[in-house]
Amino acid sequence: MFRRRYRMQKHVFLRIVGDLSSSDNYFTQRVDTANKEGISPLVNCTTTMRMLAYGMTADAVDEYIKIGGTTALKCLRRFCKGIIRLYEQVYLRAPTQDDLQKILHVNEMRGFPGMIGSIDCMHREWENCPKTWEGQFTRGNKGTTTVILEAVASHDLWI
Structure with a gap:
């Protein structure tokens, strides 16, 4: 729960x-x-x-x-x-060359060769979007303004 x-x-x-x-x-x-x-x-x-x-x-x-x-x-x-x-130094940093090699190796062993991580994203409605920015943040024909949040994760972040 x-x-x-x-x-x-x-x-x-x-x-x-x-x-x-x-x-x-x-x-x-x-x-x-x-x-x-x-x-x-x-x-x-x-x-x-x-x-x-x-x-x-x-x-x-x-x-x-x-x-x-x-x-x-x-x-x-x-x-x-x-x-x-x-x-920041551990989780919120760009991966080093060693990190990338390790991630690529692990993902290849799991059946995903060439994959660095998985990306997830979501649209969050932006209720107080300034009028001048609405065109840049309007999604489709629905007319709602949204901001896209993206996250990239590797297999070992849950440890």
Whole structure:
């Protein structure tokens, strides 16, 4: 159920929460001046993952998790910057020549010679697209403006 809801395995999510907690003070639970406990790292990351996984707005998360819209957006920004800082060198970089050779070899053994990775893409509706850009982002005859999100993955990213 966790994987379906957050679109990742639970241990990966907990690793991200732990890494963010140890590297960014924003993702630690603190006590405020009124001696009240603040938002926990799990709630911060859950908020962000719900917004990313479902394309939810900050206001919609507010109703579900009881975090204000401004706080949810700040959390999203800090989360994204933290993910880039923490994982850029390993996961968010261009492959080296050795990486490419290894990927090509593995995919050839799996019956896909010459394949580097698989590409998936989706159209997300862009409700607030500026009028001057509508022509560039309109898809087909439907008249809706969309942005295309693409992801490239290899077989070993799930480890």
